[in-house]
Amino acid sequence: MTALTVDSTARDQAAAVRRREISARELLDLHLERIAERNPQLNAIVSLDEERARSGAAAADEALAAGREVGPLHGLPFAFKDTHAVAGWRTTYGSVLYADHVPDHDELIVERVRRAGVVTIGKTNVPEFAAGSHTFNRVFGTTLNPVDPSRSAGGSSGGAAAALASGMVPLADGSDMGGSLRNPASFCGVVGLRPSLGRVPEWPLYNQWETTSVGGPMARNVGDLALLLSVMAGPDPRAPQALGDPGAAFAPPLGGSLAGLRVAVSTDLGGSIEVDHEVASIVGASAAVLSSAGATVTDAHPDLPEADDTFRTLRAWHFQARFGERLAAHPDAFKQSLADNIRAGEHLTGADVARAYAQRTALAERMRLFFEQHDLLVLPVSQVPPFPADQEFPTEINGRPMATYLDWMRAAYFITVTGCPAISVPFGRTAGGLPVGLQLVAAHGRDRFLLEAACALEETVSA
Template sequence: MTDLSVDSTARDQAAAVRSRAISARELLDLHLERIAERNPQLNAIVSLDEERARAGAAAADAALATAGRDGAEVGAEVGALHGLPFAFKDTHAVAGWRTTYGSPLYAEHVPDRDELLVERVRGAGAVVLGKTNVPEFAAGSHTFNTVFGTTLNPVDPTRSAGGSSGGAACALAAGMVPLADGSDMGGSLRNPASFCGVVGLRPSLGRVPEWPLYNQWEATSVGGPMARNVGDLALLLSVLAGPDPRAPLALGDPGRTFAPPVRGSLAGLRVALSVDLGGAFEVDDEVAAVVSSSASVFTGAGASVADAHPDLGLADDTFRTLRAWHFQAKFGRLLAEHPDSFKQSLADNIRAGEPLTGADVARAYTERTALAETMREFFAGVDGPAYDVLVLPVSQVPPFPADQEFPTAINGRPMASYLDWMRSAYFITVTGCPAISVPCGTTADGLPVGVQIVAPHGRDRFLLEVAAAFEEAAGVVRG
């Protein structure tokens, strides 16, 4: 064995397995020890199956033992994630593995096939050990359900880990897994990354194809990667990205386009920074201060920063209409059959889709088209200065008490629903642009705060380069 630890980068862990400095079984044991130490309190990993994980690690070692024969480089024939322990988000179907979606209706559900994201991660050689906890049907940015309970923040276990990929972010930050997958509709990759002090990317629409879906033409939610640093995130994105014939809206760039190393520079970068998009939403004072402080990181590294923002006034109606329509289409019949088996906030959101007309949905898609055009023109400088990236808060609040379903007020201003405090994330969702959460600072109580960096649609590699340069300049790179 080496002096490798569960807190080492995923790239170092994968390289150590490929070079046979550590076996997949030994690496799994290290992670199982950390899970045994921290998971009983944090509740991030669910449906843990040590026996199957050990069998998977043994198979990974056996596969590596045959690689490199016939003169090939040792480890050259195995996947990019070979031997890395992995726990899939509990909304992603894994063949033969309990997948509950955080719902009592699926508490014993075992899929018979992998979905595409899982297929790609398994194909890259990862060793499955379990699932990561989610809110019920991934609805809401706080991870709790009646099947497994609440996931707690690894920095302060009295606080929320965020959601819906809260189990993933918590497990990652606590060293229980080296990489994590997730999905993002209203901020579900970005919000928990901010709350737990890790990195989460909502890719461009079409970057990470999904299959199967009830509607391949509905593109509000996307799958994507999380990691403790941008370089590791690029490693996982290189596995998840790339076209697939089953996903007609997939972008054509191959996954290797995003593979590390990721090197970027902030010198000459044109940054638009806005704490609240011109008063579009309320932001906690401490969060606002941390996001504002990111300006000095950019300028200190040679970027120019302007107080500027696009007009995203259509985003609230667009997102809420499409979300309600999507939820009603996907869960309406299930709610009608089991009205007492849904949390109230989700049931209300599903029912909000019932009175929607074709004209309502058409309006929302027209607005979404306009928002995409607004972002294109903003970055291109059609009616003013051009900008390379937009910077704003990931979440409008720091991690809130875990016994609350959602923040009920920000700076004394009441929040009417469980969506109100997520505008800083879901306003970006409906633009289709890639957005990444990168650790930026902490509150006075030491709670993590991420900054959200947004780039033009399709420029995911560029966004990774900016994020890598930012985390280095800010001094927040983690193993």
């Protein structure tokens, strides 16, 4: 029996299974022990099915014993985000309307991850229809932060982040519209990547041309995240906007260095976002760290004045198109903040949507020009540290009121509408010990470069 633990890297766990130093059954048992220890308090994994998981682990061991070729994630326990359809597994989307829903197909992301050899154990908790960066719903309740269970784990991939941080799973999938891969990563002290538009194709979608939400990977370190991205990424004929680079282009090992990089650091995007003073201080401290590693650091930021209106308009339009009929038929089945967001889309005109897309085009062009002068943009992931879990969202930052459940997420969703890849990397802790992530952003398409820069930062911080 190897000295491997559930806190070992996903790469080490997968390698140990392939070398038959540990069986998939034994690895599953280790994770089920951790789940039994932590999940009753944290509520990160839902729809857990130990019997089916054990059957999957047995099949994984039999495949190795038979000498069959196996995938890069072979034998790793995996819980899919509860907004991703998994054939034969309860998938609720965090909604009472789908409390007993069992899909008959795998989504493309799920299809790829399962083909890579994972042992499916269940799902990870989400807010209702993945709306909002705090994970709670009327089906399963609230997911708590493993660092401080009185605090939010973030969202919408909050169950995924909490499960990762507590060692219940070695890798996790997620999706990100306004920060759903990045905010929970920051809150729980793990790594979350919002890839470039088209990097991780999704299917089926009600609208293949809708480009605010993307799927992506989460992990406890950047190397493990690159491993999962290599499985998720790559073109597919069912996804017409998919980028053409093969997934293998993102596989570890990662090289890279911070030396010589032109890095722009901004704690508040020129005053356009309100950032908790302690978070701003931690993000600001990154300038010295990056400089000491050889980067050329400047206090600079892109000008994104249209980002707020663009995101809110496209989000409301998207939500109304997806959920408007269901809200009309079941008005009591939606939380109030989501219902309000859906109804906001009812009043949009064609001119409003056209304006939003024109603005988004201008934002993308401005970011292209910005990245001609800089290699990397560094800013906060979340404008606040993890907030109390009994709040739906922060109501103020530095005494400034936050009127809606979106206001405190601008640092994430301003980047969303640029289409650029962005990664949350653990960087510091508040005086109270709460995790704070650093958001690194690169030019569209430069996902491999972003991973290498994030890995170099991770190594610098841990040295």
